[in-house]
Each structure stands twice: as C-alpha cells, then as structure tokens.
Amino acid sequence: MHRKRAVLVILLHFLETYKGILQEEEKAGKVIKDLYLLIMKDSSLYHKLEDEILKLHQLVETVELKVTEESNPPCKQVKPLFRHFRRIDSCLQTRVAFRGSDEIFCRVYMPDHSYVTIRSRLSASVQDILSSVTEKLQYSDEQPTREEALILVAVASSGEKSVLQPNEECVFTTLGINSHLFACTKDTFPSLVPLPDEIQVSPGDTEIHRVEAEDVANHLTAFHWELFRCVHELEFVDYVFHGERGRRETANLQLLLQRCSEVQHWVATEVLLCESLGKRAHLLKKFIKIAAVCKQNQDMLTFYAVVIGLNNAPVSRLRLTWEKLPGKFKNLFLKFENLTDPCRNHKSYREVLSRMKPPIIPFVPLILKDLTFLHEASKTLLDGLVNVEKLHSVAEKVRTIRKCRSRPLCLDMESSPQQLQTKAYVRQFQVIDNQNLLFELSHKLESNSQ
Numbered sequence: 001m002h003r004k005r006a007v008l009v010i011l012l013h014f015l016e017t018y019k020g021i022l023q024e025e026e027k028a029g030k031v032i033k034d035l036y037l038l039i040m041k042d043s044s045l046y047h048k049l050e051d052e053i054l055k056l057h058q059l060v061e062t063v064e065l066k067v068t069e070e071s072n073p074p075c076k077q078v079k080p081l082f083r084h085f086r087r088i089d090s091c092l093q094t095r096v097a098f099r100g101s102d103e104i105f106c107r108v109y110m111p112d113h114s115y116v117t118i119r120s121r122l123s124a125s126v127q128d129i130l131s132s133v134t135e136k137l138q139y140s141d142e143q144p145t146r147e148e149a150l151i152l153v154a155v156a157s158s159g160e161k162s163v164l165q166p167n168e169e170c171v172f173t174t175l176g177i178n179s180h181l182f183a184c185t186k187d188t189f190p191s192l193v194p195l196p197d198e199i200q201v202s203p204g205d206t207e208i209h210r211v212e213a214e215d216v217a218n219h220l221t222a223f224h225w226e227l228f229r230c231v232h233e234l235e236f237v238d239y240v241f242h243g244e245r246g247r248r249e250t251a252n253l254q255l256l257l258q259r260c261s262e263v264q265h266w267v268a269t270e271v272l273l274c275e276s277l278g279k280r281a282h283l284l285k286k287f288i289k290i291a292a293v294c295k296q297n298q299d300m301l302t303f304y305a306v307v308i309g310l311n312n313a314p315v316s317r318l319r320l321t322w323e324k325l326p327g328k329f330k331n332l333f334l335k336f337e338n339l340t341d342p343c344r345n346h347k348s349y350r351e352v353l354s355r356m357k358p359p360i361i362p363f364v365p366l367i368l369k370d371l372t373f374l375h376e377a378s379k380t381l382l383d384g385l386v387n388v389e390k391l392h393s394v395a396e397k398v399r400t401i402r403k404c405r406s407r408p409l410c411l412d413m414e415s416s417p418q419q420l421q422t423k424a425y426v427r428q429f430q431v432i433d434n435q436n437l438l439f440e441l442s443h444k445l446e447s448n449s450q
Helices: 002-022 026-042 047-062 126-137 213-230 233-241 243-272 277-296 300-310 319-323 327-339 343-354 364-377 388-404 417-427 435-445
Strands: 103-109 115-121 151-155 161-164 180-184
Touching: 002 026, 002 047, 026 047, 103 126, 115 126, 126 151, 126 180, 213 243, 213 277, 213 300, 213 417, 233 243, 233 364, 233 388, 243 277, 243 300, 243 364, 243 435, 277 300, 277 319, 277 327, 300 327, 327 343, 364 388
Parallel strands: 103 180
Antiparallel strands: 103 115, 151 161, 151 180
16 A cells, blocks of 8 residues: 555656646656556555545646547647747737647748748658648649759858758757748759848847836846746756757757847847947946846846847957946946856856845756756766666756746836837847857947957
8 A cells, every 4th residue: 555655646746747748748648548547447446545546637637648539639829939929919928838749830941032831830850841841832743853852951140051850850949040941952952041131230229229228127037937937847857868859848948048049149239230339338338237137136047148248249349339338337247247257167156046036037058057067977877777866966956947936926017008019129139140240240330449
C-alpha cells in the first residue's frame, strides 16, 4: 500500500507540473494512459487510495489523455508570432503559451520577392512547409524534375543565407529578427537577396520621442512578464540538454530570447535614426530613464537589453552625443554598466538579484549560461548510474525560475487611448538588425567620432 501510494504521489506531481506539455508528446501520453488503466483496475482493491485516484482521474481529464477512442480535434485558433504583429488588435492581445500543434500564418518568399501565405503547425518540419508551398504554387501539376525540387532558405537582412534541412522542425521561432523564409531551387539559390529594408531610413521624429520614459518602461515590463510566464520550466532544461532536438519544446523560450535581442536593436535603431544632435542626446537620457524604471520594476531582462543596446558599438562611438548627456545621467549609466559587468561571473548582478523579491524577470540568457555550465561540467550518467548531484543542481536552478514567478506582477497603468497607443508601439518594434547598416548610419551622424 505504501509503495502504491508513493507511485501515485509521483505520478500526480508529474501530471500537475507538465500537464500542458504532455498534450504534445504522444509517447509520454501513452505511458500515462497505460498507468492510468492499471491503476483503475486496482482501484476497487485499495479503498484507502480513493482520494489520490480521484485526483488522478481529474488530472488525466484535464490533460485530455483520453482512454477511449479519440474524437475529432476541435478547430484551433491561429496564433500570431512577433513578425505577424501588424494589426493593433492582434498585438494588444495578452500573450499565451505556444505549443507545437498550434497553427500560425507565415509568408514564404520566392526569389523575385513575391510570396505565398501558408497556414502551418508551429512544429512543422521543413518538408511539411515545402509541401504546403508546393501545393500553393501548384508545382505538383508540373511534375518537377529532381533539379526543380524546392529548398527552404532563411535569409537574414545582412544577406546571410542558411539552407534548412528537410527534417528540421519549428523553424519559425528560430528565425532572426528581420530574417525571412525563401523557397527556391538549387539553381536560383545564388540569386537570393534580402527583402528591401522594412524601415524607411528617413529624418523625422518616431514614436519614442512622443512617449514618456516611465510609460514605455512599464509597458515593456508588462509585455515581457507575459512572455516570461509563457515559458515552461522544462523549456530551459530542454534548450540546454537537448539542443537542436529540443527545439520543438522550446518555442516560448526562443521567442523570449528573440525579443531580448529585438529590444537591444530597437535602442540602437532609434538613436541612429535621429539626425538632430540635441534630440539624440535627449534619447540617450530617455533610454537611461527607461533602464532605471525597468530595474525598479525588477525587470532585469529589459534592463540588460537597454544597457546592451546603448553599449552597441555604433551607438557608443557617438562621442559628441554622449558629451551632451548631463553628468547625472552619465554617472547613472556608469552604475548600470558596472551592474551588467560580466566580471567574476556577474557578481554585481547576482548580488542585486539575491536581494529582490518576486515578481522578478531575470536576465534569461544568464540562466541558460548557468544551466549550460552545469550540463557540460559533468556527465548525466556515471558508470551507468544517474548523476543525482548534477540533477539536484539543475533542479535548484529551475526552482529559482519558479520563485521569480511565484507572485503576480502588478503595475499601475491607465487604459487611456494614449496608453493603448504606447502599448501597441512597445509590442511591435521595427528595428534594424544589420550591424553594417547601423555602422553606416553612425558614421553619417558623426564621421570623426571614435
């Protein structure tokens, strides 16, 4: 009886923790179904386990592990990714976690920059995507020869091209900020060029000049909290332990990392698109204010991203702009640089973080760095036995993530039309991620700065 109760307790804890992910894993679902059937057969013999069995039954129903014949799946709503946020009503929606079976709309471009829009599962393989594209283009009617077979290529804004292998999955969330998918033949592959710049590089004030720093910071924190809450604890482990094979299970984490990079490039883009020296200095001041408010909100992810963006070489070399910054803000930014200094294993940051109480948005890349060190520093199996000490260390790191999210985030923000406009702006940044182009803009602004 004691052993059976122990097995039930472990199973209940497992289901409670990973019930959302189990819906995506057929093999795991089958194991749970088999265990569930065996337990139900014994339920009449062990009346003292009624409470545990009832809870198990409720959890199994929650995760939809049906033990009867499968019914037709319900119609699923298509979810937007970042690069599909072009309608304000879409970008204002609260973010929810992605699963591999979720469907999205995606554009796949041709060498001449025409495109087809396909509806695809987030976890779809490259072969599945090409099949959808082929169907749209009606290639099947033409019975293409071997040389005419399509390949899928990720093309970055810098012109870098990467051919995706047919068995790769979940490629949508691994694309760069301004990267796009192209379908072409091997013959037309050399002619692929990036899409024309989506941002019009022209003088004039952008939205950042018209909004308050505190409002921007609060909306950034609120959005990034939504994204952080969507990332399951297991995604951190899969990202480090399984690498490419774990890509399907880490879609939400990939999107959060992509967003962190997007904020960094947003800071550089806004500064370098501002031609007026005085307004540029004012922008530096505003971004430092944004970083300060994010730190106050305990949003260390955004804080880091803004500081890294200001330290981006095309921005940091603008000597005349930085000289016009008031001394108070120069000293404040120096403190921020010291806080983000990676020396002594990010000692300054870790000390500040240890004094914070939930809710906290930590600097996620550092968590992944810590997990990677734990994983690569020792083997998971030693002489055929599980390295329990290693797994305990990994579990302790995962518990810190759980602690960060143990309390809800509460920010006092109005719901006025102006605030909704700021919210829409924050959630659909248009950025330049081509470092060469950023350097060109920087040299146009201050050609002689070092």
